[in-house]
Amino acid sequence: MKISGSYFLPLPPEQAYQRLQDSQVLAEAMPGCESLDKIGEDEYRMKMKMALASLSGNFDGKVRITEQSPPNSFKLMVEGSGKVGFMKGEGLLKFTPKDAGTEVSYEGDVQVGGTIAAVGQRLIDGTAKMMIKRFFDKVAA
């Protein structure tokens, strides 16, 4: 599934770019993130506990940052798998100065597999949007 959107951060592009690569910020902002441990250059191991309505599940996964072009763009990849299935999100984040801040636009792809893909079809779009919004809200905070 394709995803795209944008979010305004009240920071100059350089800072916005930095903030979105800060593992501490990522750990706090990623919905459900319980731990984020560096395992390599721009690569982290992540444990997540997702809870949405009655759905809940633990995911084990990775976060990876690639194609860095500071302060213009980088690629963020998040993947996780658990008993209920797996998910993989990949997005190119672009940073454009706007009104004394930065517009962060993203464009990418979300893949979901396993039971959640088969029964959650009608909710994947909305849930992805909600997670992304929560993420940026935290990043901005």
Next chain:
Amino acid sequence: MIPQQFEYSAPKTLDEALGLLAEGARPLAGGMSLIPMMKLRLSNPEHLVDLGRIKDLSYIREQGTVIHIGATTTHHDVESSPLLRGKCPLLAETASHIGDVQVRNMGTIGGSVAHADPAADYPAALQALEAKIVLKGAKSERTVSAADFFVDTFTTALESGEIVREVIVPVDGSGTGTSYQKVLQPASGFAIVGIAVRVRKQGDKVAMARIGVTGLSNRAFRATAAEKALEGRSGSPAEIQAVAALVGQGVDANSDLHASADYRLHLASVYAAKALAVALGRIA
């Protein structure tokens, strides 16, 4: 289709239930959403508290200008209640659109509201009715408006340990016309779009318009721009069309296999027009 092991309690009193919930148990009402998720092991609660045996949690009572509906009141009870059909017909009509007969016999208003599925039927009506939702925890009770209750996809104002205790809807006297119109997703029965309309006229002008929308986006909401545009007008067919077109304005619409965002927005406008026309026509 086999759930994990879980503990099950069926207390007789609300206090007992709230005590267990405060310890981390999860509430079970009609189970129409929770149990399928448990069978698929997408939901694995360790302890379920069945609210169905609690005395005096299933009721429909008129009190002055409002009607109180207990949390475990089934959709069927709402749909078939003479009191609601007479004095809050929008809620009864909406209940009749939920799922199928089996779901309506088991599912409850409290469960549906607390679950806050973005495509559930009740939330549209509750928004249009400006309903109040009473939330009860072990040591607290508070009342929030429907507008504040439905926060996001499956996300409500409920705090952990709290349950929906009752829903309070206004008595709609004569002079009010209502309608719920729904585009059904044929596989699941959920709303692709559901529009609840409640209108009142003074003379030949619309004095009050409330439009609740479900299925279109991340949560049920009130289409306030459309409401404002109708108030003060006569509700002519041309006005209805113009007002209906505002319902989806600025909304980040959902998209899935059954309906793209564009189609959903289009349906919202078509069904809003339908609901407005029916509701205006029903003003006695």
Next chain:
Amino acid sequence: MATTTITKTEKLVGKRIRRREDPRLITGTATYVDDIKMPGMLYAAILRSPHAAAKIRSIDISKAKALKGVHAVFVGEDTKNAGAVPCGASLPGLRVPHHNVLAIDRVYLVGHPVAVVVATDRYIARDGVELIEVDYEVENAVADPEKALAPGAHAVHPQWPDNVAFTFHQEGGDVTKAFAEADVIVKQRIVSQRLIPNSMETRGVVADWHAADRTMNLYTSTQAPHLVRSLVAQILGLEENRFRVVAPEVGGGFGAKIQTYAEEILLAWISMKLQKPVKWIESRRENFLCTIHGRGHVDFYEIAAKRDGTITGIKLKIIQDLGAYFTVLTPAIPTLSVLMMPGLYRTPSISADIVGAFTNCTPTDAYRGAGRPEATHGIERMVDMVAAELKMDPAEIRLKNFVRNEEFPFPTATGLVYDSGDYSAPLKKAMEMAGYDKLRKEQVEARKQGRYMGIGLCAYGEICAFGPSPATPAGGWESATVKIEPSGQVTVLTGISPHGQGEETTFAQIVGDELGVGIDDVLVVHGDTSMVPYGIGTFGSRSTAVGGTALYFALQDLKATIKKFGEMLLESDDVTFAGGQCTCNKSGKSIGVKGIAAAAYRAMKLPPNTGPGLVATHFWEPPNFTFPFGAHLVVTEVNGETGDVSIKRYIAIDDCGNILNPLIVDGQVHGGVAQGIGQALWEQAVYDDNGQLVTGEFMDYTMPRAHMMPWIESGHTITPTPVNPLGVKGVGEAGTIGASPAVVNSVVDALSPLGVRHLDMPLTPEKLWKLISAGRNA
């Protein structure tokens, strides 16, 4: 001489008799596989791949094995000696992937079985599954047959990088000449989408091995118990005579239970390994992923016609989405489409090509109609397009091209011989019932008002009563034994295996008329290989036409024996057996079946060259298929604002030859039409690009429900077949085959003022709304 007995003069065949199987079904007292419980029985649960294509790096079963209540955990390596899931179809050059019962080093589709946990109850078994850890190396997948055939696509099976399982070519007549001399050539790509058969009862197996006497009892929800017996016994190296397969009550199949599945082999293997009975019941979620799917065609049609509407040739290229593996009939299904491609039309020349494509999806196989719905959908859409091109009425072009009554038996360009027919009769009857000319006038009016009203026709044919043995992978005959018990009651043992078709009723009707006994004196036994003679099973609208005929001939043998006893007992050589009585034509003395049965078993005296008892068995080989036909007429209206289709009228006229029980025939037509409308309007198996089945539950896969069905006005014409003495052709698949093209033709007709000439299924409201809004804006 005693003459009181069971007598009956009223004929049972042809009457609307309620199904005798229904009381146990509607009171919940029938015994399905899941109702079978045995002392010490264990339960199996299967871990399945969440990925469509991956290498298995490692599997850790230690935690699952350590769980209290778990008896065993098996992975692919353990079951290597359990053989492979069989494919019965053979085509020249067919690439058959080795289909292990559990994946060994790779998974090829979502739902691929990876490990099995056997435990004391189903909850623990399921808990055990959750404790298995598999390390997958995920690969790209391909879930679309056209993409699979494109250069550079992911290879489903690494050894066959082009994803081609087979190619197939067939020609008849002179298609080059037909196209060279055509006045008009119409081309269209037509998709028959992937569907998911959903019977009320999912699959399930109980395997019960007794080592001491080397016997296996396998209870399975199948349409073909003997086939399962032969295949599983052979695969596991067991003795066929000590291998009993029972199909207890089977809650529907629709073709998806003809196959021998991995779980049937696996459970038998586990029971041998653990020396315990073991049960596995498929969950609905597994049913969506692991039971076969149907259809999955992308067809490229070209049709050549003369200016007067005469169809002279058809070219067809089929891309068949096979899925990752084969089940029993997978590659054979599209060849049935080729046989059926001319439909009911004379069409002297055809050319057909099939490319079977592997995808990382569930295998496709027989689903109600199996190859014929696809072919009928194609030809019936194409005929409409030719009519539109030539500005002819769709009824007129059909009537012009039908095989004529005097041409039967009619050899088709695809190599079949159509048995009998009056192809214009059902169409004319449907048009008369509908008031066709008046409807066309109403349509003109509706269009003036801006309404989208459509009238759709479909004239369909079928290949039924499978079939002559040379045309089938495992024999096409059928068997029946009839026993008159000493009490005079009649037991029928049949090789077919009904699971909703109602033969316990229709066969009793046949027996009742032939032997002159009441329907309640007849018991029809089926589905137990230890009780009934070897049989082929129930599929392909064959049960009554082939199994019923075997029964009919067994009854004739039995009647001859009865007559001999009658002659002996009445001491006359001028005896007639009719209405359950042997009557001496001279003395008028008579004796009934009951008296004869008593004498035949008491055996105080026997007729010359006749032994005691009253039993007859007949194995009947049909000389040909049968070819039922019919016409559907559908009136629809499309809502211009929303794209919703409403079916205003549905007329279904069927000619299935003689009708044994009109109530059951109507039921078959209604159910079939529901499935056909389901395909036309709602159903579709949707995979995403990664091979995830996103319509993996009833939340998103739209099965038709009762309240979504139109009122069906049904009717019949009757053209008996000369292929069997009952004159019956079969009706199990007719409704499905006729429905999808009739509905689509109707909706295309409704939207034709917008320039629409073809629509692929399902006709979802959004798809139609987009067309309508584009048309309005144009």
